[in-house]
Amino acid sequence: DTGVSQNPRHKITKRGQNVTFRCDPISEHNRLYWYRQTLGQGPEFLTYFQNEAQLEKSRLLSDRFSAERPKGSFSTLEIQRTEQGDSAMYLCASSFLPGGWYEQYFGPGTRLTVT
Amino acid sequence: AQSVAQPEDQVNVAEGNPLTVKCTYSVSGNPYLFWYVQYPNRGLQFLLKYITGDNLVKGSYGFEAEFNKSQTSFHLKKPSALVSDSALYFCAVRDIRADSNYQLIWGAGTKLIIKP
Numbered sequence: 052d053t054g055v056s057q058n059p060r061h062k063i064t065k066r067g068q069n070v071t072f073r074c075d076p077i078s079e080h081n082r083l084y085w086y087r088q089t090l091g092q093g094p095e096f097l098t099y100f101q102n103e104a105q106l107e108k109s110r111l112l113s114d115r116f117s118a119e120r121p122k123g124s125f126s127t128l129e130i131q132r133t134e135q136g137d138s139a140m141y142l143c144a145s146s147f148l149p150g151g152w153y154e155q156y157f158g159p160g161t162r163l164t165v166t
Numbered sequence: 167a168q169s170v171a172q173p174e175d176q177v178n179v180a181e182g183n184p185l186t187v188k189c190t191y192s193v194s195g196n197p198y199l200f201w202y203v204q205y206p207n208r209g210l211q212f213l214l215k216y217i218t219g220d221n222l223v224k225g226s227y228g229f230e231a232e233f234n235k236s237q238t239s240f241h242l243k244k245p246s247a248l249v250s251d252s253a254l255y256f257c258a259v260r261d262i263r264a265d266s267n268y269q270l271i272w273g274a275g276t277k278l279i280i281k282p
Contacts, residue, residue: 055209093256093272094210107269142209155270157202157209 053077055158057143063164064133071129072161076145083126084155085118086142087111094142100126101148133165168193170259172273179247179280187242187276189257198260199240200270201231205253213255216240227251247280254278 056075064070076083081102086094097116098108102123112118115133120126130137140162144155169192179185191197201213214225221233231242242255257273 057209091275093258093274096269099269144210154200154212154215155210156212159207159209 055143055145055156057141057158057161059161060159061162061164063166066135066165067132069129069131070133070163071127072141072143072163073125073127074143074145074158075125076143077147077156078124080145080147080156081123082146082148083120084144084146085126085128086144088140088142088160097128130163133163135165138163138165168259168261168271170257170271170273172255172257172276174276175274176277176279179278181249181280181282182246185244185247185251185278185280187255187257187278189240189242189273190238191240191257191259192238193259193261197238197240199231199233200258200260201225201229201240201242202256202258203227203253204256204275210256213242249280249282252278252280 058073062070084099085097087097088094096109097112098118100120103120115131118128140160142157142160144157146155171190173188199216202210203213204210213229214223214231216223216233224230229244231240233240254275254277256275258270261269261271
């Protein structure tokens with residue numbers, strides 16, 4: 052399967068713990084995005100990378116959130132000291148710039164439950 | 167302010183009937199418009215886009231969308247609905263502000279239910 056993959060698919064953690072999610076984009080895509088989605092809502096943009104550079108971070112991304120894409124391939128999203136309000140689906144998407152960047156290809160998401 | 171509206175939280179259609187999922191937008195300049203579908207427990211899948219050209223855009227799974235500039239709408243349509251079309255549908259528009267890095271502005275989604 053050459054699509055976007057995310058691991059784990061589900062994560063249950065206790066409040067205050069740290070969690071890390073991984074995203075593997077489509078191999079030739081140079082842009083990688085992280086979104087958060089809560090039930091019944093559209094995706095909320097968190098951050099994106101072009102190659103290994105993190106070009107934009109949403110105001111939604113508090114200091115407890117950090118993302119990396121060290122070699123311009125896979126990316127990780129870490130949430131420190133999780134809170135119940137962090138419970139959501141975390142989506143990763145990738146695209147190619149220039150050209151077809153408009154089309155973002157999404158992974159299946161990682162569902163985080165903070166108890 | 168730029169925005170996307172999906173006025174219906176849910177649309178119910180009988181199998182075999184035509185379906186329409188509505189989307190209106192508000193952006194300055196020429197809009198770049200998209201439809202995505204999300205099946206249960208799965209990620210978003212790109213359906214189709216309008217950038218320029220023919221107002222009727224054809225996409226995946228037999229879906230099409232009609233761009234109407236005067237009504238600022240981009241409704242998603244399908245001539246004959248299938249039960250398997252039941253899913254959550256999102257409309258999005260590209261943010262054209264200079265400092266936006268062309269992020270997508272998303273609608274809240276419309277749940278489409280196709281009844282046998």
